[in-house]
Amino acid sequence: MLGYAGTVLYVDLTTGKTHTEKLTDETAKKYVGGIGLGLKLWLSNSKAGVNPLSPENPLVLALGPVSGTMFPTGGNGHAFISKSPATGGVGEAVSHGTFGAELKRAGYDAIVLTGKAEKPVYLWIDDEAVQLLDASNIWGKSPFETEDAIKEELGDFYVRVASIGLAGEKQSKIACIINEKTRAAGRTGLGAVMGSKNLKAIAVRGTRDITVAKPDVFTDMVREFHERMKGPAVQKYRTLGTVDNIEVTNELMCMPTRNYSASHFEKTENINAEVLNERYVAKIIACNSCAMRCEHEALVREGPYKGSLARMEYDNLWALGPNCGVDKLDAIIRAAELCNYYGLDATSTGVTISFLMDCHEKGLLSHDQLEGIDPHFGNSEAVVQLVEKIGKREGIGQMLADGVKVAAEKIGKNASELAQHIKGLEVTGYDLRCLKTAALAAAVSFRGADHNRSGAFTLDLKGKVDRLKAEKGRGKLVKENEDIFALIDSFIVCKNSRNTFYNELGDLAKLYSAVTGAEVSAQDLSVAGERINTLAKLINIREGLTRNDDTLPWKVMNQPVSDDGPTKGAVVTQEELDLMLDDYYNARGWTVEGVPSKAKLQELGLQEFQKIVEA
Amino acid sequence: MVKIHQRKFISADPEKCVGCQICEYACSYSKEKAYNPIKSRIRLVRVNQLANMAVTCRLCEEPACVAACPRNALSQSEDTGNIILDKEKCNGCGWCIEACDYGAMMLHPETKVVYVCDLCKDKPDGPQCVKWCPEEALTVVTSDTLAQKARISAIKKLFQEKEEKQ
Numbered sequence: 001m002l003g004y005a006g007t008v009l010y011v012d013l014t015t016g017k018t019h020t021e022k023l024t025d026e027t028a029k030k031y032v033g034g035i036g037l038g039l040k041l042w043l044s045n046s047k048a049g050v051n052p053l054s055p056e057n058p059l060v061l062a063l064g065p066v067s068g069t070m071f072p073t074g075g076n077g078h079a080f081i082s083k084s085p086a087t088g089g090v091g092e093a094v095s096h097g098t099f100g101a102e103l104k105r106a107g108y109d110a111i112v113l114t115g116k117a118e119k120p121v122y123l124w125i126d127d128e129a130v131q132l133l134d135a136s137n138i139w140g141k142s143p144f145e146t147e148d149a150i151k152e153e154l155g156d157f158y159v160r161v162a163s164i165g166l167a168g169e170k171q172s173k174i175a176c177i178i179n180e181k182t183r184a185a186g187r188t189g190l191g192a193v194m195g196s197k198n199l200k201a202i203a204v205r206g207t208r209d210i211t212v213a214k215p216d217v218f219t220d221m222v223r224e225f226h227e228r229m230k231g232p233a234v235q236k237y238r239t240l241g242t243v244d245n246i247e248v249t250n251e252l253m254c255m256p257t258r259n260y261s262a263s264h265f266e267k268t269e270n271i272n273a274e275v276l277n278e279r280y281v282a283k284i285i286a287c288n289s290c291a292m293r294c295e296h297e298a299l300v301r302e303g304p305y306k307g308s309l310a311r312m313e314y315d316n317l318w319a320l321g322p323n324c325g326v327d328k329l330d331a332i333i334r335a336a337e338l339c340n341y342y343g344l345d346a347t348s349t350g351v352t353i354s355f356l357m358d359c360h361e362k363g364l365l366s367h368d369q370l371e372g373i374d375p376h377f378g379n380s381e382a383v384v385q386l387v388e389k390i391g392k393r394e395g396i397g398q399m400l401a402d403g404v405k406v407a408a409e410k411i412g413k414n415a416s417e418l419a420q421h422i423k424g425l426e427v428t429g430y431d432l433r434c435l436k437t438a439a440l441a442a443a444v445s446f447r448g449a450d451h452n453r454s455g456a457f458t459l460d461l462k463g464k465v466d467r468l469k470a471e472k473g474r475g476k477l478v479k480e481n482e483d484i485f486a487l488i489d490s491f492i493v494c495k496n497s498r499n500t501f502y503n504e505l506g507d508l509a510k511l512y513s514a515v516t517g518a519e520v521s522a523q524d525l526s527v528a529g530e531r532i533n534t535l536a537k538l539i540n541i542r543e544g545l546t547r548n549d550d551t552l553p554w555k556v557m558n559q560p561v562s563d564d565g566p567t568k569g570a571v572v573t574q575e576e577l578d579l580m581l582d583d584y585y586n587a588r589g590w591t592v593e594g595v596p597s598k599a600k601l602q603e604l605g606l607q608e609f610q611k612i613v614e615a
Numbered sequence: 616m617v618k619i620h621q622r623k624f625i626s627a628d629p630e631k632c633v634g635c636q637i638c639e640y641a642c643s644y645s646k647e648k649a650y651n652p653i654k655s656r657i658r659l660v661r662v663n664q665l666a667n668m669a670v671t672c673r674l675c676e677e678p679a680c681v682a683a684c685p686r687n688a689l690s691q692s693e694d695t696g697n698i699i700l701d702k703e704k705c706n707g708c709g710w711c712i713e714a715c716d717y718g719a720m721m722l723h724p725e726t727k728v729v730y731v732c733d734l735c736k737d738k739p740d741g742p743q744c745v746k747w748c749p750e751e752a753l754t755v756v757t758s759d760t761l762a763q764k765a766r767i768s769a770i771k772k773l774f775q776e777k778e779e780k781q
Contacts, residue, residue: 098636211650289637289640297665
């Protein structure tokens with residue numbers, strides 16, 4: 001079947017042995033690719049209760065059926081899947097760039113990495129030639145430096161590299177995997193999994209042809225989507241970028257500020273998209289095959305952080321900025337650059353720093369612990385210093401490098417009330433108290449606190465529902481959006497392009513058929529989306545997560561919004577959460593405990609995993 | 616021989632180029648019915664995040680590639696200035712690749728002979744990379760039109776600065 005390379009590469013880092021297995025058309029169609037295929041491969045190659053940072057935990061890298069083609073945003077994505085050291089459940093993160101396209105041309109749909117190398121190594125994939133090479137000379141280097149060093153060593157400028165930084169090497173639970181210098185598979189701490197395997201980087205060169213089943217239909221679709229990408233559907237991304245959301249969420253009084261101490265930041269005029277673009281954005285660049293190009297490269301041109309360069313988006317700007325009470329863009333850009341330098345998830349890093357600031361202001365920390373840093377809200381210098389400490393896992397960074405859940409346990413007292421996380425993954429920039437569909441979505445998200453598992457927050461923000469109300473019906477909305485997002489991450493296309501799919505599942509079905517030649521309907525894809533989400537849920541169940549883990553951070557449930565305005569007093573009560581959880585589980589056909597029924601597994605073709613729900 | 620002033624080639628504007636590589640896909644698909652950058656006659660170079668530019672044949676006057684070929688496999692078209700390859704004569708030795716300052720000559724992975732941009736001379740709608748470039752960063756130009764563009768933008772900038780100062 002076209003669209004798939006038809007091959008899965010297995011690499012045992014302990015023995016250094018590799019082999020390939022055929023990816024059957026049946027498996028490909030059933031799990032689509034990307035996170036769907038990755039979850040399936042992870043589940044089939046791991047044992048229940050596996051320690052995320054042990055050699056036995058596989059790290060899966062998976063591509064989608066459109067990877068390597070010319071489809072805008074579709075050609076370029078890749079997904080990492082494993083058991084998350086942060087949540088103990090599903091770990092999954094998607095990144096874009098060029099790496100995924102290169103790997104597809106090398107002839108693989110997925111790579112399953114197991115074991116642990118004796119010494120630091122990097123994986124060099126040159127089409128069918130696969131080798132583990134010595135990485136001792138690049139161990140300790142940033143992803144940026146690693147990429148350049150590997151290209152130099154292999155003597156090939158067009159080699160694509162995904163690597164970890166110091167944070168991943170030191171197995172920080174907020175470490176990410178970075179490709180092409182500024183792109184991150186950011187969330188759920190998968191950089192630590194890679195580090196635990198002594199695997200510094202994956203370098204790829206692929207030279208094979210990629211073809212599609214129906215070239216004429218496909219080419220017309222590409223042309224059509226190029227046109228759509230010039231239109232209003234993605235205008236925000238093309239012009240001001242996702243940072244535009246700063247004023248949107250702030251105006252709606254739902255931007256978490258100072259670690260959820262407020263829902264509104266009084267100084268957004270210093271950090272909003274207009275200022276960022278006017279003073280700092282030096283260039284907007286594109287991922288491979290993308291016609292909407294949205295990567296805003298921000299450069300600091302003067303002052304103490306002169307020369308700092310980072311890709312700025314809503315989430316890293318929010319996390320390192322307003323969330324820490326900081327309104328200095330140069331410092332925020334520097335902090336974001338350092339997150340890339342050390343290979344840290346910028347969102348989790350920012351939330352961890354704001355947590356520390358909160359603890360400090362509430363007097364939970366001793367003077368000795370702070371090592372001369374003054375972490376009060378608004379101190380931009382402290383944010384920069386703390387990213388360094390976390391990246392190096394040094395001094396106070398030792399306490400913070402595993403995210404807020406672990407840090408709160410170390411601090412004790414009532415620090416856990418200030419730790420803004422779900423299932424161990426730090427929150428993102430949408431105040432869940434006053435975005436109740438988003439709150440449900442975050443509570444049930446299989447990878448922990450995140451808005452990118454369903455995008456349900458847009459329903460709240462756009463006023464499609466009453467965002468302050470918890471009511472029946474939200475379960476179905478979240479389910480439907482989750483199923484679409486699971487497909488987006490399995491195909492893989494970019495979430496920023498989702499509005500160009502005017503006919504959502506219909507467009508995706510047409511694309512799938514054009515690329516693979518296999519006829520699928522929108523309904524088939526809808527079922528595949530449900531299958532993928534259910535599979536992820538099965539993994540979480542197997543790894544011991546229950547309904548109790550589908551919950552919200554303490555502040556979201558116990559500390560109402562205090563700012564004057566439309567959201568004043570908003571909070572999510574346990575009754576509201578229970579009502580929405582029941583509604584969601586019901587919409588999914590799961591029990592009140594959130595366990596899929598055998599009949600549901602049968603319906604989705606997941607019988608082989610029935611034992612998990614019987615246990 | 617067509618005069619150098621009238622010779623048309625494909626030029627990329629580094630200000631506009633975003634590094635998407637769509638030109639590479641358009642070229643390889645048009646020429647080889649496959650998506651594969653190593654079969655593209657135009658190649659994108661991203662030196663760092665801020666420096667992106669696609670490069671292809673410049674149709675030089677007295678082209679070094681032609682001069683370098685020990686087998687007379689390369690010649691320059693009298694009509695257009697295009698570089699023409701005689702596939703029978705080329706043995707893939709690569710001297711032309713070494714000689715070209717722009718990296719525009721490449722060795723084909725399968726045919727083992729060199730290949731170079733021919734400005735899609737067989738396509739009625741012209742070079743496919745130019746047609747597909749979503750940023751309009753690629754244009755078919757002569758050196759004169761490039762000089763004109765540079766002149767106009769320099770003067771515009773000068774007056775803009777003047778206005779800003781006033």
